[in-house]
Amino acid sequence: MEISELFETAKNTENKIASINPNERIKETKGPCATINIHPQKTAQTIKGFGGAATESAGYVLSFLNEQKQQELANLYYGNKNSNKYSFVRTHMNSCDFSLGNWACVPQKDETLESFSMERTDKYITALLRKIYRGLTEQGKNCGTMVSTWSPPAWMKDNNNMNYGGHLLPEYREVWAKHFLKFFDELKKRGAQIDYVSIQNEPAATQTWDSCLWTAEKEGEFATVHLGPLLEKNGYSKTKILVWDHNRDFAWERFSASMKTKNADKYIAGIAYHWYSGDQFENIKKIAEYFPSKEIVFSEGCIEGGARNGKWFTGERYAHNIINDLNSGCSLWFDWNLFLDIEGGPNHVGNNCDAPILINTKTGEYTVQSSYYYIGHFSRFIKPGAIRIENSLLPCAVPSASDGQMGNTVECTTFKNPDGKIALVICNRNEEGVSYKIKCDSQQSNATLLCPSHAIQTILIDI
Numbered sequence: 001m002e003i004s005e006l007f008e009t010a011k012n013t014e015n016k017i018a019s020i021n022p023n024e025r026i027k028e029t030k031g032p033c034a035t036i037n038i039h040p041q042k043t044a045q046t047i048k049g050f051g052g053a054a055t056e057s058a059g060y061v062l063s064f065l066n067e068q069k070q071q072e073l074a075n076l077y078y079g080n081k082n083s084n085k086y087s088f089v090r091t092h093m094n095s096c097d098f099s100l101g102n103w104a105c106v107p108q109k110d111e112t113l114e115s116f117s118m119e120r121t122d123k124y125i126t127a128l129l130r131k132i133y134r135g136l137t138e139q140g141k142n143c144g145t146m147v148s149t150w151s152p153p154a155w156m157k158d159n160n161n162m163n164y165g166g167h168l169l170p171e172y173r174e175v176w177a178k179h180f181l182k183f184f185d186e187l188k189k190r191g192a193q194i195d196y197v198s199i200q201n202e203p204a205a206t207q208t209w210d211s212c213l214w215t216a217e218k219e220g221e222f223a224t225v226h227l228g229p230l231l232e233k234n235g236y237s238k239t240k241i242l243v244w245d246h247n248r249d250f251a252w253e254r255f256s257a258s259m260k261t262k263n264a265d266k267y268i269a270g271i272a273y274h275w276y277s278g279d280q281f282e283n284i285k286k287i288a289e290y291f292p293s294k295e296i297v298f299s300e301g302c303i304e305g306g307a308r309n310g311k312w313f314t315g316e317r318y319a320h321n322i323i324n325d326l327n328s329g330c331s332l333w334f335d336w337n338l339f340l341d342i343e344g345g346p347n348h349v350g351n352n353c354d355a356p357i358l359i360n361t362k363t364g365e366y367t368v369q370s371s372y373y374y375i376g377h378f379s380r381f382i383k384p385g386a387i388r389i390e391n392s393l394l395p396c397a398v399p400s401a402s403d404g405q406m407g408n409t410v411e412c413t414t415f416k417n418p419d420g421k422i423a424l425v426i427c428n429r430n431e432e433g434v435s436y437k438i439k440c441d442s443q444q445s446n447a448t449l450l451c452p453s454h455a456i457q458t459i460l461i462d463i
Helices: 056-062 069-076 118-137 172-188 216-233 250-256 281-290 313-328 372-379
Strands: 002-010 018-021 034-046 049-054 088-093 144-149 194-196 241-248 268-274 295-300 332-337 339-341 357-359 367-368 387-394 408-415 424-426 434-440 450-452 457-462
Touching: 002 313, 002 372, 034 408, 034 424, 049 056, 049 118, 049 144, 049 372, 056 069, 056 118, 056 339, 069 118, 069 241, 069 357, 088 118, 088 172, 088 332, 088 387, 144 216, 144 295, 172 194, 172 216, 194 268, 194 295, 216 250, 216 268, 241 295, 241 457, 250 268, 250 281, 250 339, 250 367, 281 295, 281 313, 295 313, 313 372, 313 408, 313 457, 339 450, 372 457, 424 434, 424 450, 434 457
Parallel strands: 034 434, 049 088, 049 332, 088 144, 144 194, 194 241, 241 268, 268 295, 295 332, 339 357
Antiparallel strands: 002 018, 002 457, 034 387, 357 367, 387 408, 408 424, 424 457, 434 450
C-alpha cells in the first residue's frame, strides 16, 4: 500500500484542495492515534456523480456578470481539471422558492397544454444550463439532468394557489403527466439529457412558497399509472422516477409505502431525499439494505438562514453529511443553489440560504466559500463509476474535545475508482489536529499522518 497523493483544505491556511507532499503530514507521535481500516473486498454501491442546482435565482445572479465571467464561474463546477468536476445538474419545472416569483409554463387553464411556454425557463435557467453543458461538452463528457417540481399550475390544484400546499386535482393527473413530458421534450431540444425526475419536491410540507401535498400512495400511483407509462411510450424509458424528495426522517416510511403500489418495481427507480430534518442516516441505510436494486439520491441540502460569507462551519456540515450519506448507500449527491447573491437570495418569500459561490450583483465580485472546497474533496476525487469499499475507524482520545472522545468529529469514507486507486476522504472538526494510521487489510502504512484542526483531506492510495 502506497500513498500516492494527498490533498488538503484547512481553516486559517492557504490550503484549498491543495496538493500536499504526504511526507509533510507524517508525524512522529507517542500520543493518541486513530486507525482507519480499509476493506477492499467488502464493496457497496457505485457512485453516479455529484451535482448542484440550476435554479432561476442561480441563473439570475450569474446574469449580472459578463459572458466570459459567467462561463468561468460555471466552469468552477463543471469545467476543466481545476473544477469540482460535477457531472449532474438538478433544475425545476415551474417556479420554486428560489425563483423571482410564482410562475408556470401553462399559467392559465389549458387542458390541451397548447399554450405551454418555456419563455420564463429560458431567460435564466436554460441560459445557465447551456453554460453547464458547454463546460462538459468541451471535455467530451455529458451532463446528467434531474428535474423536480415544486407545484403544478394553480388551476390544477384544489387550493387554486401555487403556494401553501394544496393537492393536484384528480382530474388533472393525466394532464400533469403530459406537462412533464412537454417539459422534457423542450429541455431535450436545449441539450439536456433527462436522467432523473422526482414527482414532487417536499410532498409532505405546506410551505409559504411553491408546494403541493402528496401521500406516499398517491406518489406511487402517479408514477405507475400516469407518468411512468407515458414516459415509456414517448422515448424516456431510461429516465428514472424518484419519489419522496424530502427529508431523511420519514424516508423509509414513505419509500416503503410507495413501493407497495402495483408495478412500483417497474416504474419507481428509487428515492430522493434532503437533510433538513437532521442526520437520521439509519433510514437511508435501511432503504439500501431492503431495496438494493433501487437508486438512493441525495437531491438537496444547504445552510439555511441566509448567506454565511466566509464561515468555516458550512464546509464541515457538508462533509459530515456527504460522508454519512455515502456510507449509508447514497449513489448520487446534489447540492442546492450553485450561485446566490450576498444576501443568500433572491428568494420570492425571503427564505434565503447559503451557497458555495456568492455573487455581489452590484460589483460583479464573487466569493468562493468553504463549502465549495469541502464538496470538491469528494466530487473531484471520487469518480463516476467508483465503488464504495467498507472502512472502519478505530477511534482515539481527542484531548481538545469537550469529553475527550473522538465521537463523530472525525469521519471518513473510501471508494475504489475505475483506475484502481483508492480515494480516502477524512474530515477533522476538532480544535486540534488528529493523528491516524491507514491499514488496508493486512497492509498498513508505516507513517502516522496528521489531519490538521478543522481540515479535510483526500488521500489517493495505490494497493
